[in-house]
Amino acid sequence: MTAQLIDGNALSRQLRADVAQRVQALRNRGLTPGLAVILVGDNPASQVYVRNKVKACEDTGMHSVLETWPATLSEAELLARVQAMNNDPTIHGILVQLPLPAHIDAQKVIEAISPAKDVDGFHVASAGALMTGLPGFWPCTPHGCMKMLEHIGYELRGKHAVVIGRSNIVGKPMALMLLQANATVTVCHSGTKDLAAFTRQADVVVAAVGKRNVLTADMVKPGAVVIDVGMNRNEAGKLCGDVDFDGVKDVAGWITPVPGGVGPMTITMLMVNTLDSAERQAGVQAG
Numbered sequence: 001m002t003a004q005l006i007d008g009n010a011l012s013r014q015l016r017a018d019v020a021q022r023v024q025a026l027r028n029r030g031l032t033p034g035l036a037v038i039l040v041g042d043n044p045a046s047q048v049y050v051r052n053k054v055k056a057c058e059d060t061g062m063h064s065v066l067e068t069w070p071a072t073l074s075e076a077e078l079l080a081r082v083q084a085m086n087n088d089p090t091i092h093g094i095l096v097q098l099p100l101p102a103h104i105d106a107q108k109v110i111e112a113i114s115p116a117k118d119v120d121g122f123h124v125a126s127a128g129a130l131m132t133g134l135p136g137f138w139p140c141t142p143h144g145c146m147k148m149l150e151h152i153g154y155e156l157r158g159k160h161a162v163v164i165g166r167s168n169i170v171g172k173p174m175a176l177m178l179l180q181a182n183a184t185v186t187v188c189h190s191g192t193k194d195l196a197a198f199t200r201q202a203d204v205v206v207a208a209v210g211k212r213n214v215l216t217a218d219m220v221k222p223g224a225v226v227i228d229v230g231m232n233r234n235e236a237g238k239l240c241g242d243v244d245f246d247g248v249k250d251v252a253g254w255i256t257p258v259p260g261g262v263g264p265m266t267i268t269m270l271m272v273n274t275l276d277s278a279e280r281q282a283g284v285q286a287g
Ligand SMILES: Nc1nc(=O)c2c([nH]1)NC[C@@H]1CN(c3ccc(C(=O)N[C@@H](CCC(=O)O)C(=O)O)cc3)C=[N+]21
Pocket: 048, 049, 052, 095, 096, 097, 098, 099, 120, 140, 231, 239, 258, 259, 260, 261, 262, 263, 264, 266, 267
């Protein structure tokens, strides 16, 4: 192993301790930041994720509401629940867990969330703010990746960053954040011919496809930073990312593990966004 590990659990502990302090300061002024998590259906993976989010709220002193609805909930009923949370002054962030059942239009539900409470950063208003550099909520997963780069003191200006994946949740916002940090950004995707030719030129690679072994050792420039956003299970049911960790760790300069990398950072940035939202309401300058 030549690469240094970027430990998402350790960095999350540091950042959440800072969040807990800011939460306490707000609570001393009579305001407790609150997150509402709405889960529709009984996807077991989603149940684990939302429980982790609620627990992270408790750990940092925030208020949380978890609403679990059966998969038969209608779109109109879900929109009404979102509206109720928009109007609830104890709630500063609203997260509707994805994926939603097929009979519900997820984008319509996301657009129903007040942009002021859109702590996932999935609303078109949040996406537009990120694109134009205006203040707004940044999607938690790419924001967590930026925090990891910041943590290792990595100077992105003038570097070549290659993002693999173009989803609205990770790939596209990741590219915009790297661009804003003055990297030269290439976005690769399923239509890219000769992916390795791009990744071999990269100083930073972010793999966000949702497929194992998308990035192997022969595709990585020695010393590069490799960030693995993937969440997959191998044949043995073990959680693994998009990167062939065992091979790439001998070539890269820095690498994030799965689990214990980007995943916990995603939840940490959700806490940060919820706190920022509450501070904004209280008229505190966001930290
Ligand atoms: N509206 C919405 N917002 C989301 O942010 C959202 C979502 N829907 N739907 C599902 C995905 C997935 N996601 C994860 C967050 C943390 C871990 C995480 O903490 N993972 C741990 C391991 C957890 C385990 O052991 O399964 C780790 O990587 O170390 C994983 C996945 C948020 N998502």
